[in-house]
Structures are given as C-alpha cells and as structure tokens.
Amino acid sequence: MTDTSTPPASDASAPEAVTEASAAADASTEASAEAPAEAKKSESVASDSDLFRQSEIAADYVEGLLDILDYDGDIDELVSAGRPMVEVVGGRLQPLVGQRGATLEALQELTRLAIFRATGSPSRLLLDIGGYRAARRKELAAVARNAVEKVKEHGEAVRLEPMSAFERKCVHDVVNAIPGVQSESEGVEPNRRIVVRVAE
Structure with missing residues (x-):
C-alpha cells in the first residue's frame, strides 16, 4: 500500500x-x-x-x-x-x-x-x-441568477469576474438550467471568466 x-x-x-x-x-x-x-x-x-x-x-x-x-x-x-x-x-x-x-x-x-x-x-x-465549497455554491447560484435577470431584462451579455474552474462550473450549472440563456467561458487562467448571454 x-x-x-x-x-x-x-x-x-x-x-x-x-x-x-x-x-x-x-x-x-x-x-x-x-x-x-x-x-x-x-x-x-x-x-x-x-x-x-x-x-x-x-x-x-x-x-x-x-x-x-x-x-x-x-x-x-x-x-x-x-x-x-x-x-x-x-x-x-x-x-x-x-x-x-x-x-x-x-x-x-x-x-x-x-x-x-x-x-x-x-x-x-x-x-x-x-463547508466552504457548499457555501460558495449558494453564493455563485445567486450571482448566476442575477446575471440571468440582467441578460433577460436588457438583452446584453453579462461578463462575470474571473473565477476558478470550480466556481465557473457552479455558474454554468445554474445558467444552463434556465431556458433562454447560455453561458460560456473566455480568457485564460487566472483571468478566465464566464459570459452569460441570450441563447442562440
């Protein structure tokens, strides 16, 4: 062993x-x-x-x-x-x-x-x-929903602050579960971030 x-x-x-x-x-x-x-x-x-x-x-x-x-x-x-x-x-x-x-x-x-x-x-x-990650997931879910609301209200893409791969995954999961919007990552580490926009 x-x-x-x-x-x-x-x-x-x-x-x-x-x-x-x-x-x-x-x-x-x-x-x-x-x-x-x-x-x-x-x-x-x-x-x-x-x-x-x-x-x-x-x-x-x-x-x-x-x-x-x-x-x-x-x-x-x-x-x-x-x-x-x-x-x-x-x-x-x-x-x-x-x-x-x-x-x-x-x-x-x-x-x-x-x-x-x-x-x-x-x-x-x-x-x-x-319990940091569990608490962070809740925070990121709120961030994701807020971004979705802005996208639906104004129709313009919203760029979030740079996040780790774990944080981006949490946001992707929330956004992708909501009809009419989509998310994608852009940039390179450590400044890689998520963009939320109207679904194509």
Missing part, C-alpha cells in the same frame, strides 16, 4: 505533470457543464471503486497534512457526481481555506498530486474544508 500520509518529496517533473493533468481535468469538468446530454453519456468514467480508492488516498494525505500543520478536523471520504471527494469538518479551519478559497485550491492540487503519485492517473478530486 502506497504511503500518502505525509507530503511527497520534492520532484520537479511530477508537480508539473500533475498540474497540467489537473488543469485538463478541471477544464473537462467545466466543459461538461456546457456539453449536450448525449456527449456526457458517452464520456468514459472511472468505476466507483477506483474513485473511492482515490478518495481514500486523498483522505490519508490530508490527514497527514493536518497532523503536520497541527489542525484538528474530521475527514469524510466519498464519491459524488462521478468524482472523488474529501470533506474536512471542524473548527479553526479558515486559514486552510484562505481568501476566496485560494489556499483550499492549492491544497486540492497537492492532494491530487498525492493521488497521481500513487496511481499514475490524474484525478478530478474535489477537496472541501469547513
């Missing part, structure tokens, strides 16, 4: 490889929000057992990080919506989230690297700490 309870030793090529693979996985996740249902059905997905194995590796790795950083938290590992997830619940976890989730995103990339090193495959693991 691969030991992922402690952060991996420095390896110049591995972080670069997993960053590129992780970016591709995030792009695929975001793109799937805009893809037709037929295309989604045709996508090959890992088995639930593979996904749960990824969540187990991630949970072990996160537990090791918490021990090193001297943070306490309960760790839940699960598979949701076809992707592995790890949720950390507890008090005094805000520093691990950071401003607008920046630290959380960095920890997620490190955890995906742990999975990559253990399995040799990129992962779409979603890491949540202190």
Whole structure:
C-alpha cells in the first residue's frame, strides 16, 4: 500500500505533470457543464471503486497534512457526481481555506498530486474544508441568477469576474438550467471568466 500520509518529496517533473493533468481535468469538468446530454453519456468514467480508492488516498494525505500543520478536523471520504471527494469538518479551519478559497485550491492540487503519485492517473478530486465549497455554491447560484435577470431584462451579455474552474462550473450549472440563456467561458487562467448571454 502506497504511503500518502505525509507530503511527497520534492520532484520537479511530477508537480508539473500533475498540474497540467489537473488543469485538463478541471477544464473537462467545466466543459461538461456546457456539453449536450448525449456527449456526457458517452464520456468514459472511472468505476466507483477506483474513485473511492482515490478518495481514500486523498483522505490519508490530508490527514497527514493536518497532523503536520497541527489542525484538528474530521475527514469524510466519498464519491459524488462521478468524482472523488474529501470533506474536512471542524473548527479553526479558515486559514486552510484562505481568501476566496485560494489556499483550499492549492491544497486540492497537492492532494491530487498525492493521488497521481500513487496511481499514475490524474484525478478530478474535489477537496472541501469547513463547508466552504457548499457555501460558495449558494453564493455563485445567486450571482448566476442575477446575471440571468440582467441578460433577460436588457438583452446584453453579462461578463462575470474571473473565477476558478470550480466556481465557473457552479455558474454554468445554474445558467444552463434556465431556458433562454447560455453561458460560456473566455480568457485564460487566472483571468478566465464566464459570459452569460441570450441563447442562440
């Protein structure tokens, strides 16, 4: 069994490889929000057992990080919506989230690297700490609905502020569920943003 309870030793090529693979996985996740249902059905997905194995590796790795950083938290590992997830619940976890989730995103990339090193495959693991992502989803749903209202009222496209792949996916999901409007992403990271406009 691969030991992922402690952060991996420095390896110049591995972080670069997993960053590129992780970016591709995030792009695929975001793109799937805009893809037709037929295309989604045709996508090959890992088995639930593979996904749960990824969540187990991630949970072990996160537990090791918490021990090193001297943070306490309960760790839940699960598979949701076809992707592995790890949720950390507890008090005094805000520093691990950071401003607008920046630290959380960095920890997620490190955890995906742990999975990559253990399995040799990129992962779409979603890491949540202190319920940040659930709360952020609600905020982004409100942002998306507000943009839709403006588009329907004025007929002009609305450009939102730059967002992470996770945040863009949340907005795409809300907009694409509303008839008469559509969303698409433009620009490059870290300034990639969503444009909401009248459906063509």
